[in-house]
Amino acid sequence: MKVKIFGAGSIGNHLTQASRRKGWDVTVVDIDPAALKRMKEEIYPKRYGSWDPQIKLMTPEEAPKGGFDVIMVGTPPPARLKVAMEALEGKPRVLQLEKPYFVPMLDESLKRENQEFMEKAKSLGIKVVVGYEYALGESAKKALDFISDKGFGKIRVLEVAVREEWSGALAAHPWLKGPADTYLGFWQKGGGALSEHSHAIHYWQHFASHLGLGTIDEVSASMRMVKDALLDYDELTYLNIKTDQSFTGTIVQDVVTDPPYLSLFIQREKAFVKWLRRSVPGKGNVETITYGKKDENGWLVTTEDIPVARPDDFYPEINHIADLLEEKVKIEDSPIRLEMGAHVTAVVTAAHESRLNNGKFIKVTKYAGYR
C-alpha cells in the first residue's frame, strides 16, 4: 500500500509510524525543508527509537501527485482544504484529513471552499475520513457496547470533556516558544480550545449517533477568551447542545486543566458508564472505564484499566483505513467519515457565532453530503 502524508510535524510523525507499523510504503511531504530534517533527525528517532530509512522525505515539487492508495493531510488547519483539494487530483482511494477538519467557517469564502471540497470529493467517489481517532479505540468500543443495551432504560445524561493544558500540545513541538508561534493561539486559524480539542465534540456526536439521540442541531457557547496584541483564542469553552431529537447535553473543552484528562459520562435509568483518559505516573496514558448497573440490590460498579501508549492511538485508525480499502467497512458506517468531521467544524462555527451573540442558541448548518 502506498501512502503520501502532507506535514512532517507532530501528527505527520504519528501517522508515518503507524503506517510503517502496518508495512505500508510512506512518502512524507512538507513545504518546509527544516521540518523534513527535524522529522528525520529529531522527532521520529526520539519518539520511536530510530529513524526508518524506508521513509521517503520530499518537498511538494519533488513528490509525485498520483500513484498513492492513501493520502493524509497533517498540515495546520488553515492549509487543510487547499491541500486536500490538490490531493483529490491524485485520486487516492482514501483521503485522511487531520482534525479539526477546517477552520471555523464564519466567512462566506470559507463556506464556499468547504462546499467545493465536499462536492468534489463526492463526485470523484473518494472515501474521506477525518482524524478523530479516539472513537476507534478499544475502550470507546467497550463503553459503547455496554451502554447500548436498551434494557438499561432511557438515556438521561451525555457529557464529554477534553481538558488539557497547552503544555501537552507544545511539548510535542519543542521548536515553538508558545501558542502565538502557531495556529494554536488563534481561534480563526483553527486554534483555541474549541478547535484544538474538538475530539470532545466528535466523541459526543459519535456516542449520540449510536445511541439514537440524533445530530447536534443547536449550540449555545460560553467561552473565556485570551486576547492581546499577540493572541486571540478561547482557553475554556462550555457548550450546551440540543440535537434534532431534542436531546440536550454538554461538552467542555479547555487548554488550562493540568494534569489533563478526557472524560465521557453516560447515565441511563439502570446503568451508567464513565470513561476517563489520563496520564498515570510510571504507567503513561491509561483509559479507565467504570461500568455501573442497578438492580434490586442497588448499584454494582466495576472498573477496567486499559493502558494506551500514544503511538497505539493511531494504529487503530490505520487499521480502519485498511478496512475501508479492503471494503470490510463501508464509508457510510465509518465513525470518522467526512460528514462527521465536517459537522464538528460546523458545531465549532456555530459556537463562535453564539459567543459573538451573547451565548444565544445558534442553529448548526448541515453541509453538503451530510446525512
Ligand SMILES: NC(=O)c1ccc[n+]([C@@H]2O[C@H](COP(=O)([O-])OP(=O)(O)OC[C@H]3O[C@@H](n4cnc5c(N)ncnc54)[C@H](O)[C@@H]3O)[C@@H](O)[C@H]2O)c1
Ligand atoms: N488526531 C490527533 O490526535 C492529532 C494530534 C496532533 C495534531 N493533530 C492535528 O494535526 C494538525 C497539524 O498539527 P501538528 O501538531 O502536526 O502541526 P506541526 O506544526 O507540528 O506540523 C505541521 C506541518 O505541516 C507543514 N505544512 C504546512 N503547510 C503545508 C503544505 N501546504 N504542504 C505540506 N506541508 C505543509 C508545516 O511546515 C509543518 O511542518 C493540526 O490540525 C492538529 O490539530 C491531530
